[in-house]
Amino acid sequence: MAFQQKVIEIQLPDWMDTFINRYPSNISSIEDRMSFVIEASKINVSNGAGGPFAAAIFESDSGKLVSLGVNLVISEGLSFLHAELVAFALAQKKVGAYDLGGENLPAHELVSSTEPCAMCLGAIVWSGVRRVITGANDYDARKIGFDEGPKIIDWRSELEKRGISVICDVKQQEAAKVLLDYFLQGGKIYNARESGEN
């Protein structure tokens, strides 16, 4: 008998393609890119796949959408399936490169409904994106009980040092409202130490 699986399969929710098709293929302003991502985070909650988080990869200049990820921790049973990692995987598979910042590729950016946690911060660096745009902030996430993990306080400078520009608080109130609504509806707050802090 095989000791462990030879293939790890990650299923994306069925609604995503239909949702994406409602939008133009290119979204020009960063506010509109964020609205798209915030809408997806809301649907992820009603769909029950995971936390109230969504993230997308765009080509920065053209605004062409490359991928949309949502948090799949609960539906797929994997702790690292934060929206950002799902978006990176889909974009890297589509582009055919594990480095979205490679030569001969247009500059890519991550648009995320909430600031990155400690893990996603590290993953941003490996992904090759050149810009990060966030909606709700650390405080908004922590307020409803999500731990952001062992994250460097001045994380923006750490990214900027590595040539990745950062724009925070884009449609922050709208994004924060999705988090709060999730909490008020009794949504699961799934930190690692479930039996402890929560």
Place this chain on the structure above:
Amino acid sequence: MAFQQKVIEIQLPDWMDTFINRYPSNISSIEDRMSFVIEASKINVSNGAGGPFAAAIFESDSGKLVSLGVNLVISEGLSFLHAELVAFALAQKKVGAYDLGGENLPAHELVSSTEPCAMCLGAIVWSGVRRVITGANDYDARKIGFDEGPKIIDWRSELEKRGISVICDVKQQEAAKVLLDYFLQGGKIYNARESGEN
């Protein structure tokens, strides 16, 4: 036409099951657990799937092997497929829980051939492991050109604060030799900013 994939598939290398079957199902000492992981990191290099890194999940008390992960960044084309994340995914799928530290589960630990990078440090917290054991250290990884990312300097305390104990430098010289050999053989150092620092 579908906008993006509905399933992300991650293929594990063929040699893993045969390799695992050469070992007993339970490995009692942490040194022997590390030797197992270091051997896997060597095979990953000759197999060409990714960097010279391997990581395994064990039940801490019994030493029962739960999963073995290796770095698959190159073969699978995904930047976040570090050995630790692959090991977490396989263990969480096997156990049927995204929190390896959940109630009714034995305590799990991560044994990794090299200290965690910034991303894996965050992922450790979400995984639910209660103990982390590392071989080669940060310095050994950086010496051959691997960037560890925006990682908190006192990362051990950050884990310990969260109830995760840490044992470093287990068979460090043996583990560091695998990194050095990889470098001397001209192995690919695949940081995000390929066109920049490397």
